[in-house]
Amino acid sequence: MTEKKAAPAAPTRASAKKELPEHFKDYKHVWVFIELERDEVHSVSWELLGEGRKLADTLKVDLCAVVMGPPGEGLEKAVRESWGYGADVTYVVADPILADYRTQSYTEGLETLINTHKPEIILLGATTLGRDLAGSLATTLKTGLTADCTGLEIDDGSLAATRPTFGGTLLCTIYTLNFRPQMATVRPRVMAMPDFTEGRSGKRIDFPLNIKENDIITKVLEFIPDTTSDKVNLAYADIVVAGGMGLGSAANFQHVMDLARVLGADYGGSRPTVQKGWIPAERQIGQTGKTIRPKLYIAAGISGAIQHRVGVEGADMILAINSDPNAPIFEFAHYGIVGDATQILPALTKAFEQRLSKMRKAG
Amino acid sequence: MHIVVCIKQVPDSAQIRVHPVTNTIMRQGVPTIINPYDLFALEEALRVRDRFGGKVTVLTMGPPMAEDSLRKALGYGVDAAVLLTDRAFAGSDTLATSFALATAIEKLHQEDPVHIVFTGKQTIDGDTAQVGPGIAQRLKLQQLTYVSAIRDVDSAGKSITVERRAEGGTQVLKTTLPCLITMLEGTNTLRRGSMDDVFRAVRSEVRTWSARDAGVEDITKCGLRGSPTVVKKVFAPQPRMEKAQQIDALGKSPAEIADETINMLFTASNQLGDDILKLTEAI
Numbered sequence: 176m177t178e179k180k181a182a183p184a185a186p187t188r189a190s191a192k193k194e195l196p197e198h199f200k201d202y203k204h205v206w207v208f209i210e211l212e213r214d215e216v217h218s219v220s221w222e223l224l225g226e227g228r229k230l231a232d233t234l235k236v237d238l239c240a241v242v243m244g245p246p247g248e249g250l251e252k253a254v255r256e257s258w259g260y261g262a263d264v265t266y267v268v269a270d271p272i273l274a275d276y277r278t279q280s281y282t283e284g285l286e287t288l289i290n291t292h293k294p295e296i297i298l299l300g301a302t303t304l305g306r307d308l309a310g311s312l313a314t315t316l317k318t319g320l321t322a323d324c325t326g327l328e329i330d331d332g333s334l335a336a337t338r339p340t341f342g343g344t345l346l347c348t349i350y351t352l353n354f355r356p357q358m359a360t361v362r363p364r365v366m367a368m369p370d371f372t373e374g375r376s377g378k379r380i381d382f383p384l385n386i387k388e389n390d391i392i393t394k395v396l397e398f399i400p401d402t403t404s405d406k407v408n409l410a411y412a413d414i415v416v417a418g419g420m421g422l423g424s425a426a427n428f429q430h431v432m433d434l435a436r437v438l439g440a441d442y443g444g445s446r447p448t449v450q451k452g453w454i455p456a457e458r459q460i461g462q463t464g465k466t467i468r469p470k471l472y473i474a475a476g477i478s479g480a481i482q483h484r485v486g487v488e489g490a491d492m493i494l495a496i497n498s499d500p501n502a503p504i505f506e507f508a509h510y511g512i513v514g515d516a517t518q519i520l521p522a523l524t525k526a527f528e529q530r531l532s533k534m535r536k537a538g
Numbered sequence: 539m540h541i542v543v544c545i546k547q548v549p550d551s552a553q554i555r556v557h558p559v560t561n562t563i564m565r566q567g568v569p570t571i572i573n574p575y576d577l578f579a580l581e582e583a584l585r586v587r588d589r590f591g592g593k594v595t596v597l598t599m600g601p602p603m604a605e606d607s608l609r610k611a612l613g614y615g616v617d618a619a620v621l622l623t624d625r626a627f628a629g630s631d632t633l634a635t636s637f638a639l640a641t642a643i644e645k646l647h648q649e650d651p652v653h654i655v656f657t658g659k660q661t662i663d664g665d666t667a668q669v670g671p672g673i674a675q676r677l678k679l680q681q682l683t684y685v686s687a688i689r690d691v692d693s694a695g696k697s698i699t700v701e702r703r704a705e706g707g708t709q710v711l712k713t714t715l716p717c718l719i720t721m722l723e724g725t726n727t728l729r730r731g732s733m734d735d736v737f738r739a740v741r742s743e744v745r746t747w748s749a750r751d752a753g754v755e756d757i758t759k760c761g762l763r764g765s766p767t768v769v770k771k772v773f774a775p776q777p778r779m780e781k782a783q784q785i786d787a788l789g790k791s792p793a794e795i796a797d798e799t800i801n802m803l804f805t806a807s808n809q810l811g812d813d814i815l816k817l818t819e820a821i
């Protein structure tokens with residue numbers, strides 16, 4: 176019955192909700208939760224600082240970062256970088272308990288910080304960590320949360336969060352009018368990476384975590400890092416080659432991998448190729464897979480359904496190869512080849528190989 | 539052990555069409571299915587029951603016709619089913635949905651203590667992945683999201699050890715029951731219901747609860763009124779005006795087409811060549 180997410184609310188209802196209760200009026204500033212795990216910051220956090228900057232400038236308020244984690248150089252580096260990526264103020268919650276992500280410690284820590292410093296907007300990455308935390312936090316704060324946004328704007332002082340709905344066939348814009356903070360998550364790579372300003376500095380506010388290990392019910396017995404072969408960095412690849420059902424068989428996926436290898440690219444595919452078992456699930460591109468933002472995206476034998484499209488639209492250049500001149504992919508690709516992908520791909524691989532080896536020789 | 543699985547009946551979005559003129563969803567004739575992600579939760583719940591004993595109750599909040607999805611679940615061998623249906627729930631966002639479901643689970647808990655609540659990772663229509671965490675927080679259950687495997691449940695029903703998909707690896711977590719698990723997709727394969735179960739599903743009772751039956755005291759926490767988010771606008775994505783620039787393939791060999799394509803890409807981006815050289819340097 177969450178139908179409401181798709182059906183427009185009656186306008187009277189929306190306007191009736193307009194007046195922000197008095198006790199929420201001192202909620203101010205835009206916050207971005209910086210996702211720090213094992214000393215690494217997830218790039219989505221920097222992407223969100225870039226987006227948060229625009230919101231903060233429109234509202235004429237501060238952009239603040241929240242860095243939580245165990246004390247140490249990893250945390251200090253994250254704090255410095257948060258300023259470099261645009262934060263004016265950085266809240267720091269440093270405690271050894273935060274070494275491993277756990278819902279309880281992070282929710283309680285962030286909740287106390289929010290209730291003390293009262294932000295009007297808080298943005299988190301739509302990662303496994305971010306979604307776990309955002310979902311839990313929004314419930315404890317009893318406020319609105321819009322998941323997986325593809326656009327954030329300020330409309331008449333409120334956050335207007337746009338997200339796909341109905342399997343990506345439509346978009347909807349959602350507001351949290353009379354509750355604070357307004358919360359939203361955004362998937363990695365949906366927003367562009369902001370510029371980094373070396374040496375830019377900001378204000379630092381340390382905040383304690385008043386939780387003891389004994390209070391935390393869930394224990395981490397072990398962390399098993401992904402082996403390098405499992406590590407698919409598709410979302411951050413500069414060039415991506417992908418295949419769809421038009422390839423006809425798992426064996427033909429080799430053509431995609433060959434071209435990817437020659438270009439130093441990563442490879443992926445449409446959802447049905449994953450469902451068929453041609454490629455592993457981490458390589459699915461699209462609304463229910465990875466969002467990519469490469470400089471060049473080559474899609475072979477992919478029809479270009481809306482759920483695929485939303486995951487690739489951030490690419491600088493899209494080249495589509497499809498035997499059907501009316502395939503929807505030609506509506507958003509920049510370049511198109513009407514032809515048989517199983518012939519064009521090997522030809523491209525060979526031609527690139529020759530061209531690149533010439534360039535290498537020429538130095 | 540008592541296990542509750544939350545499932546949602548959703549329109550089969552693969553078959554949803556948007557009206558080309560009015561830009562509204564054409565719902566007529568769109569078949570409904572159990573949210574595909576919930577099937578992994580359902581199967582895992584049945585496995586835990588089969589391994590450690592107990593019973594599985596499925597719970598859904600939805601219109602009266604959502605009963606269909608509960609009957610389907612009964613056909614896979616679920617022990618009991620509850621349909622939460624009331625006009626007061628209409629227009630619920632995730633906060634209001636988790637409130638209603640949590641209230642119903644609390645009531646089930648009073649009848650027969652609940653040890654584990656399962657939800658899917660997300661729905662294909664709401665698509666937020668928030669309802670699971672919402673239920674966990676409201677009921678003060680330990681929250682285990684993106685679980686890929688259940689390693690062990692201790693025999694006294696006091697603790698559980700699971701594997702959880704985290705960023706960059708797998709966390710092995712041990713926590714106390716009761717807990718809420720959102721199950722990762724692709725982690726199991728739904729069984730086929732036995733003939734007995736399929737027949738039983740038709741005859742079994744599906745308990746239908748209104749908001750009051752479920753124990754909701756404050757109706758303003760439900761439906762539109764209980765939802766902090768407001769949908770102001772629904773619209774179709776902007777079609778791009780310019781279409782793809784086609785490489786003229788007529789009467790040309792794949793090699794000729796490939797050459798022409800590379801020329802075009804290199805003309806469009808004079809950095810591309812350098813980028814590729816850099817990317818392939820390591821190899």
Ligand SMILES: Cc1cc2nc3c(=O)[nH]c(=O)nc-3n(C[C@H](O)[C@H](O)[C@H](O)COP(=O)(O)OP(=O)(O)OC[C@H]3O[C@@H](n4cnc5c(N)ncnc54)[C@H](O)[C@@H]3O)c2cc1C
Nearest residue numbers: 342419420421445446461462463464476477478498499516
């Ligand atoms: C809730 C939901 C979520 C979804 N999420 C995703 C997602 O994240 N990612 C995703 O990709 N999809 C997703 N989908 C599925 C999506 O709707 C499409 O079904 C899917 O993208 C189609 O994949 P495809 O283009 O490979 O296959 P098809 O649609 O079958 O297209 C194959 C294409 O190949 C062309 N072709 C055939 N032979 C050749 C040849 N020899 N050479 C060149 N071209 C050829 C055909 O003309 C056709 O255009 C989702 C669907 C739903 C309902």
Ligand SMILES: Nc1ncnc2c1ncn2[C@@H]1O[C@H](COP(=O)(O)O)[C@@H](O)[C@H]1O
Nearest residue numbers: 544599657658660661664666667668669
């Ligand atoms: N109306 C509902 N009835 C029962 N379970 C639901 C309902 N809505 C969501 N859920 C559960 O919560 C999970 C996450 O849903 P969502 O937050 O909408 O992505 C789903 O996979 C279901 O298990």
